[in-house]
Amino acid sequence: MGKTQANTAAWRNQxxxxxxxxxxxxxxxxxxxxxxxxxxxxxxxxxxxxLPANASEGST
Structure with a gap:
């Protein structure tokens, strides 16, 4: 998981x-x-x- 994905996951967790x-x-x-x-x-x-409009949590 890259930094951006980790950050996004942390914000979603919040x-x-x-x-x-x-x-x-x-x-x-x-x-x-x-x-x-x-x-x-x-x-x-x-x-x-x-986040881009087409970005999803599981995308790489």
Whole structure:
């Protein structure tokens, strides 16, 4: 796995972790709840801007 693929995998992992945190959003205070959502959006935007449209996780 190359550096770019490893970095992409790490960012995607972060998205999974943030989604898991957001499943608990109902019990979190508003400020704590907003941070994972904002971070998830930032990472998603970053990945969408930097990865080619036809790139997939398993491509080499």
């Amino acid at each position: 998205l999974v972790l943030l989604e898991a945190q957001l499943t608990l959003a109902d019990i979190l205070p508003p400020l704590v709840r907003d941070r994972p959502g904002g971070r998830r959006d930032e990472i998603g935007t970053f990945l969408n801007k930097t």
